[in-house]
Amino acid sequence: MTATVETAAASPARGERASQIVQHHGALMVLAATVLIGGIAFDSFATPQNAANIAVSSSFVAIIAIGMTFVIISGGIDLSVGSSFVLAGVLAAYGSRYGVLVALLLPLAVCGTIGLVQGLIIARTGMAPFIVTLAGLLGMRGLMLAVSGEGANTYLVEDDAFAALGQASLFDLTVPVYITLGLFAAGAVLLQRTGFGQSVYAIGGNEEAAALMGVPVARVKTLVYAVSGLLAGLAGALNAARLSSGVTILGSGLELDVIAAVVIGGTLLTGGAGGLTGTMAGVLLLGVIQSLINQVGTLTSSFQQVVSGAFLALVVVVQRVLHRAQRLS
Amino acid sequence: MAETAATLPKPLGGRTRALAWLQRYGVYASVLALLLFNVAFTPHFLEVANFRTQLIQVAPIVIVSLGMALVIGTEGIDLSVGSVMALSSAMVVLYLGYGAPVAIVAALAAGAVVGAGGGALVAYAGVQPIVATLALLVGIRGLANVLVPQLTEFRNPTLITLGSRSVLGLPLVVIVAAVLTAVVAFVVKRTIFGRQLVAVGGNRAAAKLSGLPVRRILVAVYVLSGLLAAVAGVLATARLQASDPTSLGLLMELSAITAVVVGGTPLTGGRVRVLGTVMGALLIQLLQATLIKHNLPQSWTQMVQAVIILAAVYAARGRKK
Numbered sequence: 001m002t003a004t005v006e007t008a009a010a011s012p013a014r015g016e017r018a019s020q021i022v023q024h025h026g027a028l029m030v031l032a033a034t035v036l037i038g039g040i041a042f043d044s045f046a047t048p049q050n051a052a053n054i055a056v057s058s059s060f061v062a063i064i065a066i067g068m069t070f071v072i073i074s075g076g077i078d079l080s081v082g083s084s085f086v087l088a089g090v091l092a093a094y095g096s097r098y099g100v101l102v103a104l105l106l107p108l109a110v111c112g113t114i115g116l117v118q119g120l121i122i123a124r125t126g127m128a129p130f131i132v133t134l135a136g137l138l139g140m141r142g143l144m145l146a147v148s149g150e151g152a153n154t155y156l157v158e159d160d161a162f163a164a165l166g167q168a169s170l171f172d173l174t175v176p177v178y179i180t181l182g183l184f185a186a187g188a189v190l191l192q193r194t195g196f197g198q199s200v201y202a203i204g205g206n207e208e209a210a211a212l213m214g215v216p217v218a219r220v221k222t223l224v225y226a227v228s229g230l231l232a233g234l235a236g237a238l239n240a241a242r243l244s245s246g247v248t249i250l251g252s253g254l255e256l257d258v259i260a261a262v263v264i265g266g267t268l269l270t271g272g273a274g275g276l277t278g279t280m281a282g283v284l285l286l287g288v289i290q291s292l293i294n295q296v297g298t299l300t301s302s303f304q305q306v307v308s309g310a311f312l313a314l315v316v317v318v319q320r321v322l323h324r325a326q327r328l329s
Numbered sequence: 330m331a332e333t334a335a336t337l338p339k340p341l342g343g344r345t346r347a348l349a350w351l352q353r354y355g356v357y358a359s360v361l362a363l364l365l366f367n368v369a370f371t372p373h374f375l376e377v378a379n380f381r382t383q384l385i386q387v388a389p390i391v392i393v394s395l396g397m398a399l400v401i402g403t404e405g406i407d408l409s410v411g412s413v414m415a416l417s418s419a420m421v422v423l424y425l426g427y428g429a430p431v432a433i434v435a436a437l438a439a440g441a442v443v444g445a446g447g448g449a450l451v452a453y454a455g456v457q458p459i460v461a462t463l464a465l466l467v468g469i470r471g472l473a474n475v476l477v478p479q480l481t482e483f484r485n486p487t488l489i490t491l492g493s494r495s496v497l498g499l500p501l502v503v504i505v506a507a508v509l510t511a512v513v514a515f516v517v518k519r520t521i522f523g524r525q526l527v528a529v530g531g532n533r534a535a536a537k538l539s540g541l542p543v544r545r546i547l548v549a550v551y552v553l554s555g556l557l558a559a560v561a562g563v564l565a566t567a568r569l570q571a572s573d574p575t576s577l578g579l580l581m582e583l584s585a586i587t588a589v590v591v592g593g594t595p596l597t598g599g600r601v602r603v604l605g606t607v608m609g610a611l612l613i614q615l616l617q618a619t620l621i622k623h624n625l626p627q628s629w630t631q632m633v634q635a636v637i638i639l640a641a642v643y644a645a646r647g648r649k650k
Contacts (some may be wrong), residue, residue: 125643131639134638137635142628143628146628256463256467259463259470260463263460269457294445300478305471312467
């Protein structure tokens with residue numbers, strides 16, 4: 001939160017503080033308003049069952065969004081997470097014939113390694129993150145097709161213990177929801193309370209200054225992409241466990257939902273500012289909108305895309321306006 | 330950029346010079362190598378029918394890549410091109426009742442409007458191009474699907490002619506792509522607008538200080554990109570004789586960005602290589618055709634394409650230093 005500290009020290013005007021609150025907690029406020037409106041408009045919306053449904057279906061995007069938040073705060077972007085998610089699902093389902101351990105570790109190892117390699121290329125050569133991860137997107141999609149016999153083979157999950165990881169539930173919430181909560185807590189501590197987290201903010205704020213201050217820029221950047229790949233792999237594996245199969249078509253375009261959620265949550269794409277609470281609010285907001293669209297019934301899931309796209313555009317414009325207002329005051 | 334090399338204090342090392350050569354001529358060498366390989370090892374490669382097929386298939390990629398090259402020349406990026414193709418395809422079907430010309434105009438207008446929206450977000454709201462066009466990618470694909478929810482076939486003779494007719498042995502689709510390439514090359518090389526867009530990409534602050542209408546130029550560039558994507562969408566729809574907004578143009582942004590980058594246009598803007606872009610598109614097409622003809626699966630194409638993008642950007646990076 002270096003940006004916050006700097007501007008607050010410069011001139012703590014009231015209007016500025018208000019715009020900062022909107023920037024940091026805007027997603028949370030809109031989420032609350034949307035839930036309220038939804039609860040009034042639809043009888044079946046504000047029920048525990050529906051809340052559980054939203055939590056379960058949002059958990060996979062949430063896990064990936066945690067990694068993406070780190071990447072975006074560091075000033076980068078990871079377009080490869082959707083491919084990573086699908087590849088991990090196929091690998092997990094394929095590996096499940098050798099037991100739960102292989103089903104879980106195989107996708108994590110592969111996706112984590114590819115994330116690490118992407119991070120190394122970005123950190124060591126200075127190539128633009130979006131182009132490196134774009135290549136990663138293509139490469140992993142190709143790898144997924146190669147593993148699944150050009151998409152013709154759908155591997156079924158053959159291990160009950162592994163399937164339980166995606167399906168077992170407690171209080172109507174499945175295991176992935178609890179994993180998401182755990183990762184969110186761990187991620188928040190890592191980001192706000194450790195030297196690593198501070199380095200991520202510093203690099204996103206000003207990479208050269210961070211390097212001059214002695215931050216190990218290359219190592220931190222590499223790790224950020226490795227974590228992003230690892231979490232996308234985990235989400236893909238859990239999704240395969242939930243569906244009991246490695247589906248080869250789901251997840252393309254998932255990177256867009258994830259980036260939208262992170263940006264809507266108030267993390268700036270220019271890096272250096274943002275946080276995981278906003279990201280979670282962003283993920284839930286998209287989940288709630290999806291649920292509301294389902295409630296209306298006559299609207300298709302394509303309509304959801306229109307709304308998310310419009311919403312993303314609106315949020316970035318508002319962010320820019322707030323940013324300018326802060327600089328002017 | 331030989332002049333840059335001359336002004337550098339230290340002489341360029343052999344490795345740097347090799348990378349510079351690779352960035353400038355790598356795509357031509359690669360296309361040539363692939364052609365020679367195919368002539369030698371692929372049966373029926375030298376037949377006219379095969380060349381026709383390759384050219385027809387590459388035409389939409391070329392057209393979209395031209396717009397992408399202009400946008401990248403301004404240090405931007407347009408991720409929405411695939412979705413714009415889908416939207417223009419949907420518009421064609423929606424307005425076909427009023428006749429083919431109306432439908433085509435509606436489709437092109439839709440592309441221009443989307444481009445104007447993206448351009449306005451970039452130029453006036455100051456949103457990063459990648460986010461602005463990402464929002465459009467998601468939203469416009471959704472809109473296209475809302476407008477035309479499933480694959481819809483049509484039997485309009487004018488459109489079918491546009492998709493399948495040949496003039497002097499060349500398919501109409503290919504002629505359109507060639508003409509548009511010439512027009513874009515002319516605009517970039519010989520018009521004030523072309524100079525201005527390169528100036529905006531090279532150094533935006535300097536362009537602004539020297540009085541260029543930076544915002545209008547940016548909007549115009551995104552409008553052109555949307556328009557060209559819409560043209561590609563109309564042609565693809567005409568060839569398919571159906572509108573399929575769910576899958577038309579899917580991942581087209583990746584192919585277009587690859588074509589532009591491989592063609593030697595740097596992602597940092599300030600330079601547009603039109604012919605290189607066309608070669609880049611040809612390279613992708615030839616690569617796919619080669620792998621398919623030699624019974625290597627789709628998965629290989631994508632992995633090889635990934636390596637090519639990385640190599641091209643790496644070469645461009647070595648050049649900048």
